[in-house]
Every structure is written in C-alpha cells, then in structure tokens.
Amino acid sequence: QKEVEQNSGPLSVPEGAIASLNCTYSDRGSQSFFWYRQYSGKSPELIMSIYSNGDKEDGRFTAQLNKASQYVSLLIRDSQPSDSATYLCAVNPGGGADGLTFGKGTHLIIQP
C-alpha cells in the first residue's frame, strides 16, 4: 500500500522563525510531489509543487526533494501567525495512477 507519512504535530514555531515540515513516502516510483495548506474547515490550497531532486523556492517557501531517501520537506521562512494551519504532503505515484496520495498533515502553530 502506498503511504505518505507526516508528523501530526502540533509543531509550534515562534513568529519570524523558520518552520520545517517533513514528509516521507513509500512508493519509490513516485513522480511528483505537492504541498498543500488547509485551514480548519476549508479546502486544501496548493502552495508548492516539486518534480526533481533539489530545492525549489517561491517567496518565503522552499520545497526540498530527495528521491533516494524518499523524503520531501517544506521550509517556511519568516513565519507569520497567518501561516498557522495544517500542511498536507501529497504524492502522485505515477505509473498510470492519477489520484494524489495524501499524508494526514502536520498542524503548524506560529506563536506571536
């Protein structure tokens, strides 16, 4: 069974600090990787996508992918209280499968 694992948290980070969120996946053939943010009672919002090994930066967000270690991470710099949410890691396993496999999410709290 293809799995995506995340630490459920809560992860508490002071305002202005770097928040580091981690995710591991079981299917070595996975092709593409996504981070979504979900506020309580709302729908997932796409933050970042990453397809190849290395880092990808977009504003305050950096996604990191290491396929050999089957590991994806998301860094949030200069954390703001509005970043407090649940962050979902999602993996597209490829190979004809089209639905994303989601982790259960990490609950992030930014302390003012």
Added chain:
Amino acid sequence: NAGVMQNPRHLVRRRGQEARLRCSPMKGHSHVYWYRQLPEEGLKFMVYLQKENIIDESGMPKERFSAEFPKEGPSILRIQQVVRGDSAAYFCASSPFRGDEQYFGPGTRLTVT
C-alpha cells in the same frame, strides 16, 4: 472567479436518501478528481474523470457511489442510499493536464442524519 466551483456547500440527507454533489472545474481544465475527507482522517482519492470518461475509479467504494463528467455541464458525484458513515467533506479538484498540479474547490460537507 475562475476557480473550481462546487455545490451545494452543505448538504443534509436522511439515511437511505440520495446525495448529488456537483463540480465545475477551473476554466481550461478538463481533468477532474474527487476526494473524500472523513473527520480526523486524511484526504482519500476516489475517482478521476475526463469529459465523458472515467479514467481511474480505484478509490471509489464498490457500491452506492458513482461519478460522471458529461460533455456538457458539471461533474457529478452520486451517492445512493446514504448511510451515516458517508458523512464527510467531499472535495473536487481539477488540473489542466494529466498528472499536473491539482486545484481544489471549496468542498461539499455532507451530513447524514
């Protein structure tokens, strides 16, 4: 707003009734995905459709659930003879190409009484 649209946003059904959930993808997107989020659980993929075709229904329960995406109009997720365990948030997502980034709609919260 050219985002993914879903309706209704909230739906209450009694056990045994039918629920119909509708999804209109973002403009220019022809790939639609349905997911379910049960309370305290993660998002689970249900079905992937393109216009007039079901491409992948590996996550759909075998009974009572069906989906369609007709040539004209929104995608429909249909749940027949609902049971309390069907109470969940149902999200639709769309993408411009297969395997591309998926953008989610606001969801339909189904409550079965």
